[in-house]
Amino acid sequence: MNNTHFRQNLHTHTQYCDGKSTMEEMILFAIEHGYSSLGFSSHSWQPLDTGSMTPDSQKKYINDFFALKEKYGDQIDLHLGLELDSLSDENLRKSGPFEYMIGSVHYLNAKGKEMAIDESREIFESLLSEGFDDDIYAMLAAYYATVKKMIEASDRRGFEVVGHIDLISKYNEEETFFRFDDPEVLDLAMDAVKAGIDRGLIFEINTGAISRGYRTLPYPHPALLKRMADAGAKFCISTDCHNAKDIAQSYEEAIRLAQSAGIDTFYVLAEDGFVPVKASTLL
Ligand SMILES: [Zn+2]
Numbered sequence: 001m002n003n004t005h006f007r008q009n010l011h012t013h014t015q016y017c018d019g020k021s022t023m024e025e026m027i028l029f030a031i032e033h034g035y036s037s038l039g040f041s042s043h044s045w046q047p048l049d050t051g052s053m054t055p056d057s058q059k060k061y062i063n064d065f066f067a068l069k070e071k072y073g074d075q076i077d078l079h080l081g082l083e084l085d086s087l088s089d090e091n092l093r094k095s096g097p098f099e100y101m102i103g104s105v106h107y108l109n110a111k112g113k114e115m116a117i118d119e120s121r122e123i124f125e126s127l128l129s130e131g132f133d134d135d136i137y138a139m140l141a142a143y144y145a146t147v148k149k150m151i152e153a154s155d156r157r158g159f160e161v162v163g164h165i166d167l168i169s170k171y172n173e174e175e176t177f178f179r180f181d182d183p184e185v186l187d188l189a190m191d192a193v194k195a196g197i198d199r200g201l202i203f204e205i206n207t208g209a210i211s212r213g214y215r216t217l218p219y220p221h222p223a224l225l226k227r228m229a230d231a232g233a234k235f236c237i238s239t240d241c242h243n244a245k246d247i248a249q250s251y252e253e254a255i256r257l258a259q260s261a262g263i264d265t266f267y268v269l270a271e272d273g274f275v276p277v278k279a280s281t282l283l
Pocket residue numbers: 083104106163164
């Protein structure tokens with residue numbers, strides 16, 4: 001690992017799941033944008049998610065990864081990972097030579113039915129009205145309880161990174177549904193965050209919704225980010241990229257935003273696991 005300058009993105013999606021680009025296109029863009037390290041985090045198999053990898057495509061994903069590592073390994077460090085949905089099977093870590101996993105909640109159980117939080121605004125609104133009788137606080141409480149439950153199982157499930165912790169705010173750019181600095185909302189989020197801090201998990205600062213035009217700021221929102229930083233959370237920077245051209249979307253802005261919340265140390269994946277580096281190394 002080059003300590004003078006190190007740029008890494010561990011949250012990327014390719015054609016193996018719901019991404020637009022091939023793994024090779026992603027690697028070439030990453031090299032072009034000065035990345036020293038790139039990880040692939042295809043969606044693990046989850047029956048409700050038609051964009052997730054089947055066990056067969058997961059095998060191909062693994063084989064193709066190692067072929068590309070052979071081809072480009074002298075130009076960029078490549079890491080094999082998964083984004084583990086909270087509804088995926090347990091023990092996926094053991095289903096392949098995965099170096100890291102990102103645990104993420106994308107579905108919420110409302111009145112016995114699992115519904116996607118982030119698929120479309122229409123689905124989000126029907127989840128709120130049908131699932132929670134238009135009570136946004138009940139929905140936020142259920143969401144963060146789901147995140148907390150996933151976090152509490154992190155050891156068993158084998159993930160180190162918590163993906164986009166406030167994904168529930170995807171359609172809330174204009175604060176249509178709740179205020180970002182509402183203490184009641186922040187307390188709900190922090191209850192889940194504290195479970196992650198206790199377990200030494202790393203939280204993403206995730207710019208994915210910016211490239212897709214939903215948000216102008218990364219997850220977590222600065223109001224939550226500040227609370228998390230004050231509580232001693234660990235962070236990494238990722239772009240949750242679904243298209244090679246977005247590989248570096250808002251990367252530097254995300255670091256500067258984090259710095260203004262008092263965060264100057266970020267975690268990156270090295271040969272033997274996650275290690276802390278200073279922001280200046282990443283910029
Ligand atoms: Zn995700």
